[in-house]
Amino acid sequence: MSNWALILSCGIITYLTRFTMIALVKKEMFSDRIREVLSFVPSAIFPAIIFPAIFINDLGSFQLENNPKIIAAIIATAIGIFTRSIIATIFSGLASYWFLIFAI
Amino acid sequence: MNSKFKIFLKGIIDVSPLMIPVVPFGLIFGVLAIDVGFTPLQAMGMSLIVFGGASQIVLLQLFSGGASSLVIISSVGAVNSRHLLYGAVVSEHLSDLKLIWKIIISYFLIDQAFAISNEYFKKNKERNRYFHLVGGGAACWIIWQSTTLLGIILGSAIPEKLGLSFAVPLTFLALLVNDFRKFTNLVVIIVSGSVATLGYNFIPFKAYVIVAALAGLLTAIVLTKTIKTK
Numbered sequence: 001m002s003n004w005a006l007i008l009s010c011g012i013i014t015y016l017t018r019f020t021m022i023a024l025v026k027k028e029m030f031s032d033r034i035r036e037v038l039s040f041v042p043s044a045i046f047p048a049i050i051f052p053a054i055f056i057n058d059l060g061s062f063q064l065e066n067n068p069k070i071i072a073a074i075i076a077t078a079i080g081i082f083t084r085s086i087i088a089t090i091f092s093g094l095a096s097y098w099f100l101i102f103a104i
Numbered sequence: 105m106n107s108k109f110k111i112f113l114k115g116i117i118d119v120s121p122l123m124i125p126v127v128p129f130g131l132i133f134g135v136l137a138i139d140v141g142f143t144p145l146q147a148m149g150m151s152l153i154v155f156g157g158a159s160q161i162v163l164l165q166l167f168s169g170g171a172s173s174l175v176i177i178s179s180v181g182a183v184n185s186r187h188l189l190y191g192a193v194v195s196e197h198l199s200d201l202k203l204i205w206k207i208i209i210s211y212f213l214i215d216q217a218f219a220i221s222n223e224y225f226k227k228n229k230e231r232n233r234y235f236h237l238v239g240g241g242a243a244c245w246i247i248w249q250s251t252t253l254l255g256i257i258l259g260s261a262i263p264e265k266l267g268l269s270f271a272v273p274l275t276f277l278a279l280l281v282n283d284f285r286k287f288t289n290l291v292v293i294i295v296s297g298s299v300a301t302l303g304y305n306f307i308p309f310k311a312y313v314i315v316a317a318l319a320g321l322l323t324a325i326v327l328t329k330t331i332k333t334k
Binding site: 001003004005006007008009010011013014015017018019020021022023025035036037038039040041042043044045046047048049050051052053054055056060061062069072073076077080081084085086087089090091093094097098101 | 124125128142143146149150153154155156158159160161162163165167173176177180181182183184185186187188189190191192194195198203206207209210211213266267269270271272273274275276277278279280281282283284285288289292293294296297298299300301304305312313316317318319320321323324325328
């Protein structure tokens, strides 16, 4: 598949996730139970991106020792929980990562 | 000034505090898109056509890992499935609109605009209230497109040694900071992350994102059920 076909397909599926419910569904069709489960979607999907990006190195193998990304991610998480700020989380993580790879 | 424009402006003003985190997101997307091999035009096209930050970064991540198109498209769909919930929630406020307006508004139904307009809809029942969602969505649209463009331009100037790809897990981590405080969410996060990491090399077609997400959702279904029946 060409890059443009891929982009277009992703665009169509994304648009459909937005349009379908607005066009077809009344609020009552969504039970509280379904709404509760859907509220866990971010917690279920984002770690699948986060964890491998931290624990799997460029060669594709699991790396627990000498891995500055783990320490930086722990610092970012702590700062994030403490400040609840998206920007503080991203920048504290990047700053500690740069400190670990350049200064030590 | 007519009321439609006033409500539209109110949407822009209400959404503006939520705009700040969009800036680094857009920059990172623009930089990485070029880094993993998309042309500047394709990177810009992605922001214009998809217009969904998290899913666009997932797309890049899987693309650079060599995932198949089918896996990339279904992962993007999975990440964006939360919009189904947003649509269902706002649909009662939009049910009187003509189809053409529903088609236009759907394009702007994004996290930030939903968050602020849903609050607005709860308190305001005027006939033109949907302009609030259009205002919030349009403001996000401008920020997202301009930061993407800036990222594309800066991309070539940023050295690879900086390891900016690490910004990807950090940006997603940042979106979960409130969820880390809740026990059920924390368990779901650990289950999903562990399945993805352990399955990274074993689950075929780079489908680890989908498998891990399903494992996480299943955990959420079981946990919320057992907590309630207790």
